[in-house]
Amino acid sequence: xxxxxxxxxxxxxxxxxxxxRTLAAMGKALEPGMTTKELDDLGRALLEREGARSAPELxxxxxxxxxxxVGPDCAHGIxxxxxxKAGDLVNIDVSAELDGYFGDTGASFAVPPSSPRIERLxxxxxxxxxxxxxxxKPGRRLNEVGRxxxxxxxxxxxxxxxNLASHGVGRSLHDEPPAIPTWYEPRDRRxxxxxxxxxxxxxxxxxxxxxxxxxxxxxxxxxxxxxxVQYEHTLVxxxxxxLILTLA
Numbered sequence: 001x002x003x004x005x006x007x008x009x010x011x012x013x014x015x016x017x018x019x020x021r022t023l024a025a026m027g028k029a030l031e032p033g034m035t036t037k038e039l040d041d042l043g044r045a046l047l048e049r050e051g052a053r054s055a056p057e058l059x060x061x062x063x064x065x066x067x068x069x070v071g072p073d074c075a076h077g078i079x080x081x082x083x084x085k086a087g088d089l090v091n092i093d094v095s096a097e098l099d100g101y102f103g104d105t106g107a108s109f110a111v112p113p114s115s116p117r118i119e120r121l122x123x124x125x126x127x128x129x130x131x132x133x134x135x136x137k138p139g140r141r142l143n144e145v146g147r148x149x150x151x152x153x154x155x156x157x158x159x160x161x162x163n164l165a166s167h168g169v170g171r172s173l174h175d176e177p178p179a180i181p182t183w184y185e186p187r188d189r190r191x192x193x194x195x196x197x198x199x200x201x202x203x204x205x206x207x208x209x210x211x212x213x214x215x216x217x218x219x220x221x222x223x224x225x226x227x228x229v230q231y232e233h234t235l236v237x238x239x240x241x242x243l244i245l246t247l248a
Contacts, residue, residue, distance in 0.1 A: 001170025003195035003236060008101070012170060012197065015052065015096060015103035016234055016245030022046045023094045024248045026066070027109050032086045036068040039092070040079030047096050055095035055102055055173040062218065067093040067106075072225035074108075074203060074211060075164060076218045087114055089122075091230055095173055102173050104199050105246035108229035117206070118227060121158075125204040125229035128152045132166075132182065132202060133235060136242040138194040142177065147184040149202045161203035161228060163210045164220070169234055170197040192237045197245075201232030 003009050026043050044065035047054060056062035062078075069077030071089035084090060093106035108125060110118050128149050135148035145166070153160050160183050168175035175197070177190055182202040203211075208222030222228055236243040 001168060001175045001197045002193060003170075003197060008170075009236070011099050011101040012103065012234075012236070012245050015098040015101050016105075017248065018047065018050050018052055018098060019094045019096050019103040019105050020246040020248040022066075022096075023092055023105050023107060026092050026094070027107060030084065030090060030092075030109055030111060032084055032111060034084050036070065036077065036079040036082045036084065039068055039084075040064050040066050043092075043094060050098065052096040052098040055097050055104065058097055059173045067091075069219065071227055073214070073219050073221045074161075074228040075220040075230060078216060078218055084111060086111055089114070089118055089227055089229070093230070093232070097173075101171065102169050102175075103246055104169050104173065104232065104234050106201060106230055106232040108231065121204065121206060121227055121229055124152070124156060124158065125202070125231050128158075128202045128204050129200055129231040129233065132200040133233065133242050133244070136192060136200075136235060136237050138192050138196075138237050138239055140192050141188065142180055142190045142192055143185050143188040145200060146181045146188075149200075150183045153204060159205045159207055159209045161205055161208055161211055161222070164201075164203050166199045166201050168196070168198045194237060194239060196237045197234065199232055199234050201230055203228055203230045205229075
């Protein structure tokens with residue numbers, strides 16, 4: 001989506017802040033002994049209280065309000081009776097529709113106590129995301145985002161999952177432009193335009209460069225169960241720099 005009017009930006013800000021607050025509340029509530037379904041129920045209640053609808057449920061018939069993945073699963077996990085344990089690595093992805101506009105955000109959480117290796121992975125997953133965000137500027141090619149992200153894992157001994165990508169968002173959960181690589185793709189000649197709305201969501205891993213779908217048809221897991229994190233913001237490209245919509 002490309003923003004054309006101020007009221008569009010206002011609505012995107014509203015839904016963006018809502019998914020951000022919901023993610024923050026779910027992350028704060030996450031603790032050993034609770035189930036992922038209980039955590040999802042909290043997310044659903046927060047979204048519905050503001051009149052929003054779960055985007056994956058609305059768009060794809062996903063069996064949950066939010067995606068909650070307990071490691072080694074790293075994306076699209078179905079909320080169920082899985083009990084969270086100390087030391088787990090949990091990804092929460094929250095996306096919603098409100099008044100015809102969509103916001104999308106996500107983060108990974110290390111449930112204490114966690115190892116220094118996992119703590120570093122979480123810290124560096126955030127840094128990789130911000131490296132991509134800083135590259136956003138109208139007139140640049142979209143592949144500059146991936147170039148900036150890719151430099152970080154290369155220098156720090158990580159890998160990037162390459163069959164999951166960022167994407168446009170706004171009037172739908174997966175809007176134009178589709179499939180924005182979080183690694184450098186020299187053949188991608190698309191340009192960042194003023195007002196373009198899209199996500200940046202690298203999947204940083206301790207060795208995995210792809211993920212596989214599990215038997216449930218939704219959940220994604222690295223083939224050798226390598227720890228993998230995802231951090232995601234929705235933003236708008238502006239002449240003054242990236243405007244992040246998913247800040248609580």
